[in-house]
Amino acid sequence: MSTSLTVLHPKGGVGRSTTVYMLGAELALRGHRVALIDRDQGQHLSRIWQVYPLDIPGLDLGDNEDVDLRIIDTAPEVDSARALGYLREADWALVPVKGPEAGSVLALPLLMEWLDQANGARLIGFLPTMHHVRRAESKQWMAELHKLASAYGVRVFPPVGNLSTLAAYRLDGHPYAPVAEAIEHTLVTTPSVATPA
Numbered sequence: 163m164s165t166s167l168t169v170l171h172p173k174g175g176v177g178r179s180t181t182v183y184m185l186g187a188e189l190a191l192r193g194h195r196v197a198l199i200d201r202d203q204g205q206h207l208s209r210i211w212q213v214y215p216l217d218i219p220g221l222d223l224g225d226n227e228d229v230d231l232r233i234i235d236t237a238p239e240v241d242s243a244r245a246l247g248y249l250r251e252a253d254w255a256l257v258p259v260k261g262p263e264a265g266s267v268l269a270l271p272l273l274m275e276w277l278d279q280a281n282g283a284r285l286i287g288f289l290p291t292m293h294h295v296r297r298a299e300s301k302q303w304m305a306e307l308h309k310l311a312s313a314y315g316v317r318v319f320p321p322v323g324n325l326s327t328l329a330a331y332r333l334d335g336h337p338y339a340p341v342a343e344a345i346e347h348t349l350v351t352t353p354s355v356a357t358p359a
C-alpha cells in the first residue's frame with residue numbers, strides 16, 4: 163500500500179500543481195516510485211505533463227497504487243465537502259502558501275478547520291511558494307505565517323523562491339529538497355493510515 167500526499171489550499175494559483183510536479187521529480191530522482199494524480203477538473207497538471215513529460219524512472223502521471231508515494235493535485239476549494247474528501251483519501255497534506263501574502267495566509271484557518279473535521283490526512287507543513295525575499299509584504303506575511311504555524315504547531319518549510327526572478331536562484335540545492343527530505347522521513351517512519359493497525 164502506498165503512502166499518499168495531497169497538496170491543497172483553498173485558493174487558486176498558489177503553486178499546487180508546480181509543487182506536485184517538482185516534488186514528484188525530486189523524490190523520483192531520489193529513487194522513490196512516485197505517481198502524480200490530477201484531481202483538478204481543470205486538468206492543468208495533465209496538460210503540462212502532455213507538453214513537458216518528465217522522463218525520470220519511477221515517475222508517472224496517473225492513479226497508480228503500485229508506487230511508494232502518490233502525490234495528489236487538487237482544485238482550489240471553497241466547497242468544504244470536496245476539501246474534506248481530498249483530506250480523507252490522503253495520509254498526508256502539504257499546503258503551499260503563495261508569497262506569503264495576505265490572501266494565502268488568511269485562508270489557512272479555514273484549511274485548519276477542514277483538517278480537523280476530516281480527521282484524516284496529517285499536515286506535514288506549510289510551504290511558502292513564489293517567495294520574494296526582499297519584498298516588505300513577503301516579510302510581513304512570512305512573520306504572520308510563522309505566528310499562525312506556531313499557534314497550530316505546524317512546520318514551515320524553507321520557502322521556494324519566485325523562480326521568475328534571477329535573485330531567487332539558489333546555489334545550494336533543489337528548492338524542493340527540504341520538503342522531499344521530510345517526506346522521505348515520513349515514508350520510513352509512518353505506516354499508511356489506510357493500513358489497519
Ligand SMILES: Nc1ncnc2c1ncn2[C@@H]1O[C@H](COP(=O)(O)OP(=O)(O)OP(=O)(O)O)[C@@H](O)[C@H]1O
Pocket residue numbers: 173174175176177178179180181202204206236237238291292293322323324325326
Ligand atoms: N516558484 C515559482 N516561481 C515562479 N512562478 C511560479 C512558481 N510556482 C508556480 N509558479 C507559477 O504560478 C502560476 C500558478 O502556479 P500553479 O499552477 O502551480 O498553481 P495552482 O495552485 O496549481 O493553480 P490553479 O489554481 O490554477 O490550479 C503558474 O503560472 C506557475 O507557473
Ligand SMILES: [Mg+2]
Pocket residue numbers: 178179180202206207235236
Ligand atoms: Mg493547479
